[in-house]
Amino acid sequence: MAYHALNEKTLPDYLRGRPAVAARFDRGADLSVKEVGDGNLNLVFIVANRDEPDQAVIAKQALNYLRVAGESWPLTRERMRFESLAMQTYNRLCPGLVPEIYDYDEEMSLMVMEYLGSHEIMRKALVERWRFPKFVDHISTFLVSSLFYTSDFSLPGVQKKEMQARFINPHLNKLQEDFVYTNPYISSPENKWNPLMDSEVEAIRADAGVKAEIAQMKAAYMTHAEALIHADLHTGSIMLNETDTRVIDPEFCFFGPMAYDVGAVLQNLVLNCLSHFGHTPDRAQREEYQDYVLGLVRGVWNEFARKLDEVWKAHPEGDLMPARYWESAGGTDAFATFRRATILRLLQETAGHGGVKFLRRMMGIVNVWDIESITDIRKRAVAEKAAIRIGVRWLMDRSRVTSVDDLIRVVKEEIAGIQT
Amino acid sequence: MAYHALNEKTLPDYLRGRPAVAARFDRGADLSVKEVGDGNLNLVFIVANRDEPDQAVIAKQALNYLRVAGESWPLTRERMRFESLAMQTYNRLCPGLVPEIYDYDEEMSLMVMEYLGSHEIMRKALVERWRFPKFVDHISTFLVSSLFYTSDFSLPGVQKKEMQARFINPHLNKLQEDFVYTNPYISSPENKWNPLMDSEVEAIRADAGVKAEIAQMKAAYMTHAEALIHADLHTGSIMLNETDTRVIDPEFCFFGPMAYDVGAVLQNLVLNCLSHFGHTPDRAQREEYQDYVLGLVRGVWNEFARKLDEVWKAHPEGDLMPARYWESAGGTDAFATFRRATILRLLQETAGHGGVKFLRRMMGIVNVWDIESITDIRKRAVAEKAAIRIGVRWLMDRSRVTSVDDLIRVVKEEIAGIQT
Numbered sequence: 010m011a012y013h014a015l016n017e018k019t020l021p022d023y024l025r026g027r028p029a030v031a032a033r034f035d036r037g038a039d040l041s042v043k044e045v046g047d048g049n050l051n052l053v054f055i056v057a058n059r060d061e062p063d064q065a066v067i068a069k070q071a072l073n074y075l076r077v078a079g080e081s082w083p084l085t086r087e088r089m090r091f092e093s094l095a096m097q098t099y100n101r102l103c104p105g106l107v108p109e110i111y112d113y114d115e116e117m118s119l120m121v122m123e124y125l126g127s128h129e130i131m132r133k134a135l136v137e138r139w140r141f142p143k144f145v146d147h148i149s150t151f152l153v154s155s156l157f158y159t160s161d162f163s164l165p166g167v168q169k170k171e172m173q174a175r176f177i178n179p180h181l182n183k184l185q186e187d188f189v190y191t192n193p194y195i196s197s198p199e200n201k202w203n204p205l206m207d208s209e210v211e212a213i214r215a216d217a218g219v220k221a222e223i224a225q226m227k228a229a230y231m232t233h234a235e236a237l238i239h240a241d242l243h244t245g246s247i248m249l250n251e252t253d254t255r256v257i258d259p260e261f262c263f264f265g266p267m268a269y270d271v272g273a274v275l276q277n278l279v280l281n282c283l284s285h286f287g288h289t290p291d292r293a294q295r296e297e298y299q300d301y302v303l304g305l306v307r308g309v310w311n312e313f314a315r316k317l318d319e320v321w322k323a324h325p326e327g328d329l330m331p332a333r334y335w336e337s338a339g340g341t342d343a344f345a346t347f348r349r350a351t352i353l354r355l356l357q358e359t360a361g362h363g364g365v366k367f368l369r370r371m372m373g374i375v376n377v378w379d380i381e382s383i384t385d386i387r388k389r390a391v392a393e394k395a396a397i398r399i400g401v402r403w404l405m406d407r408s409r410v411t412s413v414d415d416l417i418r419v420v421k422e423e424i425a426g427i428q429t
Numbered sequence: 430m431a432y433h434a435l436n437e438k439t440l441p442d443y444l445r446g447r448p449a450v451a452a453r454f455d456r457g458a459d460l461s462v463k464e465v466g467d468g469n470l471n472l473v474f475i476v477a478n479r480d481e482p483d484q485a486v487i488a489k490q491a492l493n494y495l496r497v498a499g500e501s502w503p504l505t506r507e508r509m510r511f512e513s514l515a516m517q518t519y520n521r522l523c524p525g526l527v528p529e530i531y532d533y534d535e536e537m538s539l540m541v542m543e544y545l546g547s548h549e550i551m552r553k554a555l556v557e558r559w560r561f562p563k564f565v566d567h568i569s570t571f572l573v574s575s576l577f578y579t580s581d582f583s584l585p586g587v588q589k590k591e592m593q594a595r596f597i598n599p600h601l602n603k604l605q606e607d608f609v610y611t612n613p614y615i616s617s618p619e620n621k622w623n624p625l626m627d628s629e630v631e632a633i634r635a636d637a638g639v640k641a642e643i644a645q646m647k648a649a650y651m652t653h654a655e656a657l658i659h660a661d662l663h664t665g666s667i668m669l670n671e672t673d674t675r676v677i678d679p680e681f682c683f684f685g686p687m688a689y690d691v692g693a694v695l696q697n698l699v700l701n702c703l704s705h706f707g708h709t710p711d712r713a714q715r716e717e718y719q720d721y722v723l724g725l726v727r728g729v730w731n732e733f734a735r736k737l738d739e740v741w742k743a744h745p746e747g748d749l750m751p752a753r754y755w756e757s758a759g760g761t762d763a764f765a766t767f768r769r770a771t772i773l774r775l776l777q778e779t780a781g782h783g784g785v786k787f788l789r790r791m792m793g794i795v796n797v798w799d800i801e802s803i804t805d806i807r808k809r810a811v812a813e814k815a816a817i818r819i820g821v822r823w824l825m826d827r828s829r830v831t832s833v834d835d836l837i838r839v840v841k842e843e844i845a846g847i848q849t
Binding site (some may be wrong): 026036125159161166168169170171173174177178179180182186187193194196214215216220221224225227228231232233234235328329330331333334335336337338339343346347350351 | 581585586587589590591593597598599600602603606609611614615616634635636637640641644645647648651652653654655679680748749750751753754756757758760762763766770771812
């Protein structure tokens with residue numbers, strides 16, 4: 010079927026013609042369809058059997074343009090192929106931490122997958138101060154399994170590069186390169202920011218030192234092909250509840266720097282923490298929840314580091330380095346030292362990429378709902394000023410970071426600055 | 430024609446059937462063929478018209494195995510496709526600095542190119558203390574043109590990644606990863622070294638600190654896809670005379686760290702400098718030529734840095750970063766600072782990759798003719814011990830290097846240590 014964008018009316022007939030999807034519903038089921046896409050790139054539909062609402066799927070179709078910018082920003086649809094490819098890989102490496110995929114139609118750029126009716130988008134749940142006792146464990150496992158098993162730590166060199174070749178994704182790369190590392194820091198028509206932040210935005214744009222470091226992080230993003238990264242792993246790409254966590258929307262995936270994914274998680278948690286200056290007026294309640302969220306930041310990094318070290322130690326099967334390389338030089342100690350140095354480098358790069366991502370969220374095309382939903386722009390500016398200061402400090406001081414507590418201390422200092 | 434290895438007898442008939450090659454010779458020419466391959470991977474033939482010796486070409490055919498290791502080390506022939514692809518690219522970006530390519534037969538893994546009858550392999554010419562007044566200018570132009578114009582400094586992101594996809598070369602990568610960064614430092618049957626160097630070789634294999642830094646450089650080699658690199662740019666891959674310089678043998682090409690190519694040139698020049706402890710017994714003559722060669726090291730780096738800065742400043746057309754990125758932050762000054770920082774990083778990485786390559790040449794599968802050809806193994810060990818010390822210092826101290834003179838000072842100190 011030649012590509013055409015589907016809608017709530019045309020989708021049911023299309024799905025009835027896809028055997029893998031039809032099998033999910035009773036024969037002759039009366040399908041309800043609701044478009045729920047709040048993302049920037051795609052149509053997203055919930056399709057359910059009106060008589061048996063447990064029979065439901067998600068259908069996701071790529072558009073020819075960047076939705077957030079309007080039809081004037083054309084975009085290739087190949088991203089749905091990359092999303093499908095990443096989802097296959099994640100289902101293999103991190104089973105249970107992504108939705109199940111039922112069908113993929115390359116020509117229609119349309120994927121059908123598990124409906125997560127009992128899950129919430131993490132961003133919204135955090136604004137409502139929910140708690141997720143399994144999140145740290147689940148997301149750190151997702152990060153370690155998806156990154157380690159696609160990296161040179163785990164794979165033979167030839168196999169890794171053959172995999173990398175399948176994930177060359179230049180058009181989506183270009184979006185992140187522009188919208189994370191370039192356009193927010195220059196005058197560009199799609200940029201949006203709180204008018205009370207004019208002078209802060211101007212100051213970043215004029216800061217040669219900050220911009221040089223952003224450029225270094227962009228160089229790393231463009232060239233450091235360490236592992237298959239999700240490349241958009243913010244809290245809007247995580248759906249969860251108290252017992253289950255799923256990562257969605259990996260269309261930006263490619264072989265890039267591991268720290269970009271880790272940085273996205275930590276930085277979005279910190280932004281949420283700051284957003285409670287708007288969302289949670291009661292000080293005791295706010296501080297208690299902010300501490301909880303910062304505990305998630307600490308937990309995610311520390312569990313990521315612990316699990317990565319553990320799995321790497323147990324499976325030194327990649328070409329960087331084979332176990333026998335270390336044998337003549339102290340063996341386990343030398344290998345442990347190398348793992349430790351590598352994980353420290355990842356933390357410092359996490360601070361760098363995470364730091365830049367604070368800035369882009371405050372002054373680029375894609376702001377962040379946690380903050381944007383603060384209707385009082387003065388309260389919003391309080392959170393935003395702190396976010397910019399934290400971003401600059403994570404970025405500029407990254408080479409001196411030695412533990413995640415260094416990053417959390419910066420957040421706490423900026424929070425304390427607000428409250429005095 | 431199904432693949433089969435050709436020889437001096439079968440090559441003429443094959444070439445007569447290739448129109449682009451046949452056109453290079455008089456009709457009915459009596460062709461002489463001589464196999465001259467001294468490399469590790471391929472057959473190389475000089476084919477000439479017996480009656481008109483100026484009518485001559487080089488035919489190069491890939492074998493199914495690693496020649497230096499024997500038929501037991503199988504190797505894909507796709508490397509000839511990569512060599513042909515790189516040669517096309519170099520002919521476009523660095524015209525006159527590589528041989529002209531006349532024909533390429535994918536099925537036979539055979540390429541026919543310009544015969545450089547008036548050129549000498551640089552390695553041999555340096556042992557004979559020749560001088561090349563144009564070399565610094567030519568090789569620095571080759572490095573800048575081949576690296577800059579295939580990098581994010583110069584190319585739009587999408588175009589660079591599409592080019593990168595064509596140069597994914599995992600099997601040849603694997604050879605360098607193993608033979609430069611891994612196997613020399615462990616017990617591996619193909620390693621070769623001077624028996625008088627047993628304790629030095631043993632010491633490197635047991636040095637956890639050195640091995641951790643080698644592993645960091647290997648990680649960079651495996652993941653930092655900065656530009657199309659030649660990836661084997663030693664003085665055996667350079668043919669030249671007083672007026673002309675050509676780079677050959679780019680079959681290892683891929684998108685890797687720029688500093689690897691620069692490091693290969695500098696490190697091979699330094700090895701040649703050391704080899705004169707064996708080749709040039711007269712002290713005054715030796716010291717004078719060693720100074721000349723170290724002058725080439727200084728010249729190659731400084732001209733590389735100067736030309737790279739100049740072309741980048743004049744053509745800031747790549748996505749890292751567009752010129753407008755710097756405008757709001759001081760403009761030319763900020764951009765100049767970023768270029769300077771990037772070029773310093775390249776120098777430090779040059780020291781790192783170059784440092785490792787000293788070590789691999791002393792204790793790995795592929796030694797270096799300048800040194801191996803010193804028949805007195807005691808004299809040879811003098812040069813080799815200095816090479817190991819220089820390699821370790823370049824590698825371990827690389828983050829403190831600020832100019833090429835720092836690297837040359839290390840060489841001079843180790844030379845002085847020999848002479849006292």
